[in-house]
Amino acid sequence: MRLKAEGLAARRGEDLLFSDISFDLGGGDALILTGHNGSGKSTLLRVVAGLLPAEAGRVTWSGPGESSRASEACHYLGHRNAMKPEMTVSENLSFWKTFLGDTARGRGVSIAEATELVGLGGIAHLPFGYLSAGQQRRMAFAKLLVAYRPVWILDEPMAALDARAEETFTDLIQRHLQAGGLLLAATHQPLGLDNAQELRMKGFSAFPQDALQ
Amino acid sequence: MMTLLVRDLKLSVRAGGGALIGVLFFMTVVAVIPFGVGPDLNLLSRIGPAIVWIGALLSALLGLDRLFQTEREDGSLDLILMQEHPLVLTVLVKCLAHWIANCLPLVIASPLLGLFMNMSEVAIGAVALTLLVGSPALTFIGAVGAAVAVALPRGGLLVSILVLPLAIPVLIFGVSASYAAVEDPAPFMPPFLILSAITLFFAVLGPLGAALALRNGGD
Amino acid sequence: MSHGFYIALSYGISALIVALLIAWVWWDGRARRRELAELEGSGIRRRSTATPKDNAA
Amino acid sequence: MTESLAITRFSDLANPTRFLSLAGRIIPWLAGLTLCLFAIGLYLSFTTEGDYQQGETVRIMYVHVPAAWLSMMCYTVMALSAIGTLVWRHPLADVSHKAAAPLGAAFTLIALATGSLWGKPMWGTWWVWDARLTSVFVLFLMYLGLIALNRAMDDPSKAARLSAVLILVGFVNIPIIKFSVEWWNTLHQPASVVRLDGPTIDPEFLIPLLVMAVAFTFLFFTLHLMAMRNEIWRRRVGAQRRMAARMAGRGT
Numbered sequence: 001m002r003l004k005a006e007g008l009a010a011r012r013g014e015d016l017l018f019s020d021i022s023f024d025l026g027g028g029d030a031l032i033l034t035g036h037n038g039s040g041k042s043t044l045l046r047v048v049a050g051l052l053p054a055e056a057g058r059v060t061w062s063g064p065g066e067s068s069r070a071s072e073a074c075h076y077l078g079h080r081n082a083m084k085p086e087m088t089v090s091e092n093l094s095f096w097k098t099f100l101g102d103t104a105r106g107r108g109v110s111i112a113e114a115t116e117l118v119g120l121g122g123i124a125h126l127p128f129g130y131l132s133a134g135q136q137r138r139m140a141f142a143k144l145l146v147a148y149r150p151v152w153i154l155d156e157p158m159a160a161l162d163a164r165a166e167e168t169f170t171d172l173i174q175r176h177l178q179a180g181g182l183l184l185a186a187t188h189q190p191l192g193l194d195n196a197q198e199l200r201m202k203g204f205s206a207f208p209q210d211a212l213q
Numbered sequence: 214m215m216t217l218l219v220r221d222l223k224l225s226v227r228a229g230g231g232a233l234i235g236v237l238f239f240m241t242v243v244a245v246i247p248f249g250v251g252p253d254l255n256l257l258s259r260i261g262p263a264i265v266w267i268g269a270l271l272s273a274l275l276g277l278d279r280l281f282q283t284e285r286e287d288g289s290l291d292l293i294l295m296q297e298h299p300l301v302l303t304v305l306v307k308c309l310a311h312w313i314a315n316c317l318p319l320v321i322a323s324p325l326l327g328l329f330m331n332m333s334e335v336a337i338g339a340v341a342l343t344l345l346v347g348s349p350a351l352t353f354i355g356a357v358g359a360a361v362a363v364a365l366p367r368g369g370l371l372v373s374i375l376v377l378p379l380a381i382p383v384l385i386f387g388v389s390a391s392y393a394a395v396e397d398p399a400p401f402m403p404p405f406l407i408l409s410a411i412t413l414f415f416a417v418l419g420p421l422g423a424a425l426a427l428r429n430g431g432d
Numbered sequence: 433m434s435h436g437f438y439i440a441l442s443y444g445i446s447a448l449i450v451a452l453l454i455a456w457v458w459w460d461g462r463a464r465r466r467e468l469a470e471l472e473g474s475g476i477r478r479r480s481t482a483t484p485k486d487n488a489a
Numbered sequence: 490m491t492e493s494l495a496i497t498r499f500s501d502l503a504n505p506t507r508f509l510s511l512a513g514r515i516i517p518w519l520a521g522l523t524l525c526l527f528a529i530g531l532y533l534s535f536t537t538e539g540d541y542q543q544g545e546t547v548r549i550m551y552v553h554v555p556a557a558w559l560s561m562m563c564y565t566v567m568a569l570s571a572i573g574t575l576v577w578r579h580p581l582a583d584v585s586h587k588a589a590a591p592l593g594a595a596f597t598l599i600a601l602a603t604g605s606l607w608g609k610p611m612w613g614t615w616w617v618w619d620a621r622l623t624s625v626f627v628l629f630l631m632y633l634g635l636i637a638l639n640r641a642m643d644d645p646s647k648a649a650r651l652s653a654v655l656i657l658v659g660f661v662n663i664p665i666i667k668f669s670v671e672w673w674n675t676l677h678q679p680a681s682v683v684r685l686d687g688p689t690i691d692p693e694f695l696i697p698l699l700v701m702a703v704a705f706t707f708l709f710f711t712l713h714l715m716a717m718r719n720e721i722w723r724r725r726v727g728a729q730r731r732m733a734a735r736m737a738g739r740g741t
Contacts, residue, residue: 051291071295080288086227087220098216100296122474123737129643130727130734233640237633244626252618328605328615329626435546435610442549442606446556446599450708453595457715464722471729 001027001150003048003070003182007057010040010047017043018201019056027150030173030183030193035201041186042078044201045153048184049076063150075149077157081140085129089115089139092128093146100147107148114142119168133160141169144176152176154185214298214306221310224283236318239272243326254331261330262340262391268326269319269344270351270384274376276315277355278362278369280307281427285363294427304360304420304427308352316348339394339401343408347387350412353419354379360426383411505721508581512714519711526704533697546607551697553603555705556596560628563593563709567635568660571653581717583649584724586656587639588716592709594632600625620671627666631659645724 002024009019017040025031033041046052048059050071061070083092093111109117115124118138123131131139137160144152152173158166170192177183177193185191225232246264247257284290293303323344327337358376362368386408393399534551567589573582604622605615616622635652642648 046291049291049295051294069297072297074295076291076295078288078291080286080291082288082292084220084224084287084289086224091220091223095216095220096292100292120737123733125470126730126734130730132734135734135737233633233637237630237637240633241630244630247618247623254614254617257618331614331616438606438610439545439548442552442603445602445606446552449595449599449602453592453712456591457712457719460719461715461722464719464726467726468722468729471726471733474733 001063001180001182002061003073003151003184004060004062005048005057006060008044008047008059009055009057010043010052011055012040012043016055021057021199023197023199025182025184027180027182028177028195030177030185030191030196032191032193032196032198033184033186033201034188034198039201041201042155045076045155045184045186046078049074049153051076061151070151073149074151074153075144075147076153076155077140077144078155079159081136082143083128083136083140086127088125088127089131090124093124093139093142096143097146100149108146111142111146114145115139117145117168117172118142119165134162134165137161138165138168141172145172150180151182151184154183154187156187157185158187158189158191214302217303217306218310221307222314225310225314232314232318235272235275235315236322238275239268239319239322240326242271243268244329247329258331258333258336261327261332262336262395263388264330265323265326265340266344266384266388266391269316269323269348270377270380272319273316273348273351274355274373274380276311277352277359277376278372280311280356280359281363281423282359282368290363290427300424300427301420304356304423305416308349308356308420308423311356312349312352316352320344320348333395336391336395339391343387343390343405346405346412347383347408350383350408350415350419351376351380353412353415354383356419357422357426360423360430363427363430383408386411505580505584509718509721512718516711516714516718519707519714523704523707523711526700526707530697530701530704533700537693537697546610547694549603549607550694551701553600553607554698555702556600556603557625558702559705559709560593560597560600560625562706563589563596564628564632564656564660564663566713567593567656571656571660574649574653575657580646583646583653584717584720585713586653587645587649588720589713590632590635590639590652592712592716594629594636596705596709597625597629597632601629620667624663624667628663645727 004024006022007019008021010017021044023031033044035041043052047054048070050059050069059070061073063073082096083089087095090111093114097108097111111124112121115121118141120135120138120142123135128136128139137157141157157169161169166189173183173185173191173193177195183193183196243264246260246268250256250260281290284293294300296303320341323341324337327340332340355372355376358372358379359368361375362371365371386404389399390401390404390408393401393404530551534548537548567586570582570586570589573579574586601622604625608617609615635655638652638655639648642651
């Protein structure tokens with residue numbers, strides 16, 4: 001499994017946000033994007049997820065028996081949770097489980113298990129809108145567990161979380177990496193991963209940026 | 214895909230869903246017409262099919278702007294765009310769910326309003342039938358407008374403005390088929406078949422256009 | 433001059449609407465009570481739980 | 490419990506738990522009474538003679554008139570509850586007018602449908618835009634609008650206050666609609682509809698009509714109590730769910 005980006009560049013409106021970003025991630029690798037606000041972290045993640053067209057360069061994915069479109073191998077957790085407040089948590093999760101489908105059969109955990117893993121077992125029958133912001137975030141994270149994807153793309157995953165929930169998240173991310181998954185995250189806080197590579201985004205630069213290493 | 218259909222239907226009947234409001238708007242629009250033109254039953258029965266059709270057209274547009282906007286607001290649209298399902302199919306299913314939740318009630322309510330308009334039984338049947346066949350076209354055309362205006366803050370008004378001109382052929386053939394059913398010399402089938410053809414045509418073109426717009430409207 | 437059809441229809445429609453109304457109210461009550469029982473079962477109690485009458489109702 | 494008796498009574502009634510136990514005791518009796526009244530009313534309405542002018546269709550009136558009467562009484566109940574909501578901020582008043590709206594809509598629908606079915610054989614048309622029919626139809630639309638408004642909002646107490654405002658505005662508006670429509674349409678002959686006042690109605694028809702009217706009224710109150718009870722339960726479910734969500738954050 002390899003997620004490879006070569007010479008990526010993207011614009012926000014008229015301005016070039018970044019250019020010539022390359023990385024190459026294999027199974028178990030994590031890449032953390034850091035940088036000040038507006039440096040293009042979110043944009044880079046959205047380009048990799050295939051939600052924004054790249055100005056230049058390309059993203060390729062090679063996995064066992066999967067198609068070469070990178071976005072299909074990815075889970076994307078953006079600022080918004082992609083859950084409907086009118087529906088219960090389990091309705092939301094089971095919708096995404098069925099809709100996303102498990103790429104590697106059977107590797108997604110059940111809904112009850114997933115809510116247990118994010119530390120909120122037993123309240124899956126509540127409407128999503130009843131939960132607090134932090135709980136909603138945790139349930140959105142449970143979405144990553146119910147349908148298996150090798151690549152996790154997380155945009156500020158720790159926003160609105162307390163210390164204990166952060167710990168839970170770090171654990172889950174570690175487990176994902178140990179199982180051979182990939183991680184691409186933008187964050188302000190340290191995620192507490194020991195083997196992570198870091199990509200520092202400087203933003204609004206016309207000159208090529210230092211990529212990895 | 215079935216799960217998407219079921220989810221959208223669930224959402225439309227849950228609190229805050231628009232299914233009831235569309236029918237209510239339809240009834241209100243049609244009900245105020247007699248106050249404007251006067252309670253002359255002959256006149257009402259003459260203009261009835263046109264009034265019912267225009268009322269249905271307006272109320273079908275009412276909820277359309279929310280078709281993709283709610284998905285975008287909570288981030289679901291991103292996840293839907295990333296999937297391997299053909300996006301055209303996803304859009305088609307969403308249109309279908311929207312039609313079942315918002316337009317089918319209009320079709321069911323139309324005979325009632327036909328009675329208020331003092332229309333004959335044949336005319337009522339014809340209007341209900343043409344609405345049943347023609348209203349999917351409105352949803353499919355509207356999907357393009359909704360996809361184009363998905364990221365705009367006051368998208369609702371814009372969707373109506375964008376979609377109404379495109380919906381004119383549907384209105385023309387829907388109303389003329391309804392009239393043809395009542396008035397003798399004009400045959401019913403030709404305009405009705407054209408209406409069906411328009412619906413089938415937009416069932417292909419609408420989702421294609423909407424998918425294209427969604428792909429390019431990412432931010 | 434009999435209008436049996438219209439009379440039957442109007443009684444039928446009224447009965448239907450009333451039956452639907454009763455069914456809806458009934459079903460709604462059942463569903464709410466079931467939800468309350470579920471919540472009660474999962475160990476959530478009201479702040480002012482108190483009187484046994486409350487449970488009887 | 491140091492207040493005077495009156496205040497204690499008032500706060501007792503204000504207490505939804507108290508209301509629930511009271512409703513639980515009353516509802517079976519009310520339901521039984523309603524059933525008996527309907528049995529008598531229906532028996533009477535099918536055994537009386539037909540009217541020489543209206544023929545058998547007079548039987549439709551035994552359903553139509555009570556339903557129409559209820560459609561207006563229900564709105565009055567709602568308007569009183571709305572005052573309760575706005576002036577005393579009584580939680581039961583919120584529940585009362587929210588629960589009454591679907592009932593009102595249903596009874597208005599019955600009145601419209603049976604009126605239409607009476608009008609077809611007698612007038613030759615399903616519907617005319619005369620003053621009474623039109624204002625009842627407007628009433629129906631207002632009920633549906635209130636239901637939609639209540640459904641559209643999450644916060645029940647805010648929804649209750651806003652719909653209370655709408656109910657009161659509507660209450661003022663209904664006579665205006667009625668009179669303006671009468672001016673607007675002077676074509677229609679008066680007194681086509683059976684009127685209770687005056688000697689125009691024979692006791693033979695009056696008795697079943699009255700029994701049916703009482704039966705319908707009791708039906709309304711039974712259903713209203715049940716619907717209010719449902720609404721209180723619904724709010725409890727909501728409150729407990731929110732509490733469950735809070736507890737899940739703190740516990741474990």
